[in-house]
Amino acid sequence: MIIDIAADPAAGITSAVEALGRGAVIAVPTETVYGLAADATNEAAVAQIFEIKRRPSFNPLICHCSDLEMVSAFATLDPVSLRLAERFWPGPMTLVLNSKPGRLPPVTTAGLTTVAIRIPMGFSNGLIRAYGRPLAAPSANISGRVSATTAAHVESEFGDGVPLIFDGGPTKIGVESTILRVCENGIELLRPGGLPIELVEHAAGLQVSAPNLFKVLAPGMLTSHYAPRAMVRLNATRVGPGETLLKFGDAIVPGEGACARVFNLSPEGGLEEFAAKLYATLKEADDAGAESIAIVPIPDEGLGLAINDRLRRAAAPRTLTLGELEQAAVRSKEAR
Numbered sequence: 191m192i193i194d195i196a197a198d199p200a201a202g203i204t205s206a207v208e209a210l211g212r213g214a215v216i217a218v219p220t221e222t223v224y225g226l227a228a229d230a231t232n233e234a235a236v237a238q239i240f241e242i243k244r245r246p247s248f249n250p251l252i253c254h255c256s257d258l259e260m261v262s263a264f265a266t267l268d269p270v271s272l273r274l275a276e277r278f279w280p281g282p283m284t285l286v287l288n289s290k291p292g293r294l295p296p297v298t299t300a301g302l303t304t305v306a307i308r309i310p311m312g313f314s315n316g317l318i319r320a321y322g323r324p325l326a327a328p329s330a331n332i333s334g335r336v337s338a339t340t341a342a343h344v345e346s347e348f349g350d351g352v353p354l355i356f357d358g359g360p361t362k363i364g365v366e367s368t369i370l371r372v373c374e375n376g377i378e379l380l381r382p383g384g385l386p387i388e389l390v391e392h393a394a395g396l397q398v399s400a401p402n403l404f405k406v407l408a409p410g411m412l413t414s415h416y417a418p419r420a421m422v423r424l425n426a427t428r429v430g431p432g433e434t435l436l437k438f439g440d441a442i443v444p445g446e447g448a449c450a451r452v453f454n455l456s457p458e459g460g461l462e463e464f465a466a467k468l469y470a471t472l473k474e475a476d477d478a479g480a481e482s483i484a485i486v487p488i489p490d491e492g493l494g495l496a497i498n499d500r501l502r503r504a505a506a507p508r509t510l511t512l513g514e515l516e517q518a519a520v521r522s523k524e525a526r
């Protein structure tokens with residue numbers, strides 16, 4: 191059932207709190223994408239998230255908190271993380287922090303000694319505050335697929351598998367949070383996302399760099415992720431007959447007169463607008479039966495970093511080899 195929270199936000203929070211209290215999994219809007227949420231301290235409820243999402247159990251969840259006081263009950267904040275937290279929370283940033291032992295069940299953190307934490311904005315923030323405990327919430331999609339940015343997308347992804355979907359309209363940012371880990375030599379970027387790294391570097395006075403991939407298991411380690419059903423072709427400078435075209439800016443793309451369908455996500459060339467519409471457009475193209483989606487080049491700066499990261503994964507080969515899965519499992523063991 192989809193519940194419109196704009197109509198009566200207080201009633202929405204009351205029924206969400208009730209559902210969380212009995213260990214249910216619910217779908218809630220955040221400013222980035224919709225999340226599939228359960229009480230992060232309730233082992234059975236979190237286990238259900240993994241089942242519904244068909245997510246490998248070695249892939250840990252983000253714990254969503256309402257404020258810094260709640261964060262510090264579950265994790266320790268080093269001085270740089272604290273500075274970033276004060277500057278960018280609530281907002282589209284996730285910090286991987288050292289967890290306080292014994293506060294969260296291992297199912298939530300995949301048994302790691304670190305925990306990914308974020309303070310979201312809007313309805314989900316008010317909900318966590320009212321509930322009084324953190325929510326474990328991955329993006330509301332079947333593992334490996336495009337994240338949902340509308341309540342209708344969540345419903346079409348899970349059907350009755352998620353009985354309560356709280357509808358806050360299309361999400362504002364449209365790509366997932368930026369995931370960071372502060373370490374001795376600076377800040378590692380585990381996943382580019384809704385918070386541009388230029389802003390992070392400016393606030394911290396430190397460089398943000400690529401992580402040591404053998405140390406951390408993050409979502410991007412699985413090559414294909416955020417993928418629509420259609421094939422995806424990147425940096426397209428022309429479009430073939432029968433292809434679906436995703437445009438950025440108003441320049442004519444050779445072949446567009448004869449292609450199957452054209453979506454212009456931002457005629458004015460705004461990365462924010464493109465990011466906000468990206469997943470819903472991929473979903474719409476899929477639903478219309480697109481076989482191949484051609485996407486024009488997107489600048490690699492600001493939100494473009496997150497957009498290009500998702501597009502590369504959407505375009506990656508779909509079947510994981512057994513070798514890739516085994517490697518991921520080994521890295522996950524090493525990370526523990």
Ligand code: TXA
Nearest residue numbers: 222224225250251286304305306328329366367408409
């Ligand atoms: O915007 C977002 O971050 C959304 C909304 C719902 O908050 N959530 C989201 O969650 O994208 P999810 O589970 O789809 O992606 C979070 C990723 C996971 O794939 C996981 O690999 C990584 O964060 N992660 C979680 N805990 C981690 C940890 N301790 N160390 C490294 N990576 C971690």
Ligand code: MG
Nearest residue numbers: 328329337409
């Ligand atoms: Mg996800």
